Amino acid sequence: MVVPYATPRARALGLELRAAREKRKLGVRELARLLGIAPGFLSNWERGVRLPKPEDVGAVLAHCRIVGEERHRIVEMARGAQETNWLGTSTEGAYLEWEKTATALFAWEPLLVHDLLQTSSYSRIVLRSPGVENVERLVAARLARREVFERGKLAECAVVLGEAALRKRVGGPEVMADQLRYLRSVLEYDHIDLRIMPLDNDYHPGLSGAFSIFDFADLPTIVYEELSNESAHSSSTVRVRHYRSAAKSIKDLSLRGDRARELIDRILRGLVE
Incomplete structure (x- = not known):
């Protein structure tokens, strides 16, 4: 059973991952195959109901060709994303x-x-x-x-x-x-x-x-x-x-x-x- 984290930060992280995938014009199944995971895992990451590890986020961004400061910003979102309170800028x-x-x-x-x-x-x-x-x-x-x-x-x-x-x-x-x-x-x-x-x-x-x-x-x-x-x-x-x-x-x-x-x-x- 999926643990429904769905904290604001986890869901915002999921939006970033989905946007990166769509910008690269990759489907969920295609990206999941490249990552070696089930499509359901990726879908749950994008919805924020399951939390990827920072290294998982890095792998997604690598396949989506997101680099530099943008990559660092999104990877950092995964740290502490299980917390129910989120204070941030550019939200x-x-x-x-x-x-x-x-x-x-x-x-x-x-x-x-x-x-x-x-x-x-x-x-x-x-x-x-x-x-x-x-x-x-x-x-x-x-x-x-x-x-x-x-x-x-x-x-x-x-x-x-x-x-x-x-x-x-x-x-x-x-x-x-x-x-x-x-x-x-x-x-x-x-x-x-x-x-x-x-x-x-x-x-x-x-x-x-x-x-x-x-x-x-x-x-x-x-x-x-x-x-x-x-x-x-x-x-x-x-x-x-x-x-x-x-x-x-x-x-x-x-x-x-x-x-x-x-x-x-x-x-x-x-x-x-």
Whole structure:
């Protein structure tokens, strides 16, 4: 029986191995034959439910012609990949995979509109910074991710935005007015539970910062936190339990339906008057 490690780091390592194989245009069976292992082993490595040793990772990368710093980085991912907590940089690929494959999502964003709910104009302002190239490509990619919401691919989807995210005039009144109108339309979606946390609420666990909870059909839950210049991922049952409790408190204190709509309309009137 396969030991279902499936820690965030093990799954991110699996994504790297799969990407290396696909870049080399090798099938699972073909690469497994070259490695002298059963195809099932390789598939489980790529899913993160079984952990390859660093030397196994090195062998995979050798056949995929991955060398230098890239090879070193991926091999190092295999060390400590059994740990349920993972703090790392450059984890966007892993995050996008959690987003794409999750069956349920809870997201709390106190200060900015969540990525998947941003309009193109709002995204353009958020993504534009010194040294960032191809902003339009990044905006298009972010908008394409809306499929997760708009096509109802998630069995459950709850997003709570802080009122501060709606009042912050990102890009100026016109950009924010357009953004608020879009959020108002999202309130009509049956498959998205969009809520707003009022500024005048007392202390609540969301004051510690933004986080997301991803649930999957046959793999452990992952809690994700975006920090200042790195990201924290965890599948620890203790941390998952803690963040589920925080998510429930945040949802219970937030406005939904007509009350959320009234708040958005009130902020919108302040922008256009």
